[in-house]
Amino acid sequence: MPQMMDFEDLEASFTPCMHLNECQGCPRMSDAYSQQIMAKKSYIQDALKDYIAHITVFPAEKLQFHRNKVDWWYDGEKHLGFRKKGDIRHTFKNEGCLLASKASQDVYKHIESFLAQQQLTPYNIYTHEGYLRYVIYRESKSLPQRVVGIITATADHADVIQSLATQLMENNLVSGVCWLVNTRYADTSEGDIQQQWGDCTLKENMSELVFEYPFTTFFQTNPQMAEHAQKFVLSRVTPGKTILDLFCGVGTFSIPLAKQADYLFGVELSKEAIQAAKKNAQQLPTRNTTFIANDVAKQLQQLEVEKRKFEIVVADPPRAGLSKKIFRRMLRLFPKQLIYISCNPESLQRDLKWLAEYCDFEVKHAAIFDFFPHTDHVETIVDITLNEIKWNKVNSERRRPSEDTASVELK
Structure with missing residues (x-):
């Protein structure tokens, strides 16, 4: 060290x-x-x-x-990214972020481009209306594993989520996609599993051991x-x-x-x-x-x-x-x-x-x-x-x- x-x-x-x-x-x-x-x-x-x-x-x-997890928020102007300092209503593009790996940038760009072509309504944390809440990216730091989680407020638009998952998998950008539905008012990037594609379990090699964990569980970042x-x-x-x-x-x-x-x-x-x-x-x-x-x-x-x-x-x-x-x-x-x-x-x-x-x-x-x-x-x-x-x-x-x-x- x-x-x-x-x-x-x-x-x-x-x-x-x-x-x-x-x-x-x-x-x-x-x-x-x-x-x-x-x-x-x-x-x-x-x-x-x-x-x-x-x-x-x-x-x-x-x-x-150094991070193995990043949360991207879908704002009221249909932009995907990190929340702005002092303005939780709006985001800025995630390009060039130094927290997660460069592979996360490729995943981000593909999802951002895909969403720009859709008519999905952003979830409003104040009125509790809308659909898309978060997109979560997690990766293993010791193995070639990358998983994306899509957090929505309802189980609607299954065809759109299916299309995004298929594209991410077919382009070898991720090893798994997990669709979660969060009907709760709390502004959290979690939910109940609606559907999964590929392998949504990650593994990390630490202290000469292998630690396996599902996408939805906590693991040190x-x-x-x-x-x-x-x-x-x-x-x-x-x-x-x-x-x-x-x-x-x-x-x-x-x-x-x-x-x-x-x-x-x-x-x-x-x-x-x-x-x-x-x-x-x-x-x-x-x-x-x-x-x-x-x-x-x-x-x-x-x-x-x-x-x-x-x-x-x-x-x-x-x-x-x-x-x-x-x-x-x-x-x-x-x-x-x-x-x-x-x-x-x-x-x-x-x-x-x-x-x-x-x-x-x-x-x-x-x-x-x-x-x-x-x-x-x-x-x-x-x-x-x-x-x-x-x-x-x-x-x-x-x-x-x-x-x-x-x-x-x-x-």
Whole structure:
């Protein structure tokens, strides 16, 4: 990985994007990368100042073409592209974007040209009328796989979507096309699968393992940096332990951890992600994993009812972070170590304060990984030793064991 002295070479190889002044996706691109990474380090040091002084920094390996996913929005003037800075009603053309690969540009140009010949109405996020919402592009960084997702508000115009999918496939621009329908008002680039063409599953080679994931599930947008995060987590875990992985996804951390664990239990709400995690676990030399699709808080209570114990907990929650309920139920499983993977410094800081209400702990190590150069976002991993549990506090808010115990096991 690049070290501090390599920043000059890294910066010298980078030319700012032509859309810098109109794009909201890379607000820090005009800053030298050395300034970007030091600002992120300072931010996390301030957030963790009550717990640890030293922060290890893992800077980005690449400053361009590092993302495996981009979202293009279809605006009211029937233009496909990125939303303009300070004007979410309009887009600008995606040509020359430095985030995703150059292959994404060929896909973008073809779709933009196709849509210009159609009469599809853009979806209006204020009136909730219209048809086409988003076009999503995802690719593997280690294999020649590219998948496009078309997000519409209804299941109409099937012939048009079929025609676009056929063209993309016949021109070898993508390996799969996924049509999703999103009838919800929320302005999100997701939906329920209506139809698929080709292979809409992607694979990524990381840490000498293959991670397979469906188009509709979450996967880290910067696989190179995610691999470094995997290796860091592995370095903080003693082999032969029992591990509980909360919000395990498709097994990004679970699978490499299971290679050196005595036993690993993963829980994740998404059924699709759990199915992928189970498939990814098949490449392990031993069958020492269990993956359950369930709400994390409910599954923790189920594990308590079963009198299960885990030596290590790994938690990789969404931006909202954890909750007091999760902390209480987690501690009733008697863990000695918590590895917290956070994409939101504010929720991380809050969660550590909550954890202090229930347990004495020590932050042994903290590191930041720059998954998102040119932005304010950063991934933080904190290795926490859990000491004396404050049982009077943990048990004072206990609910009846019969509540929230249902789990869903996918076969």
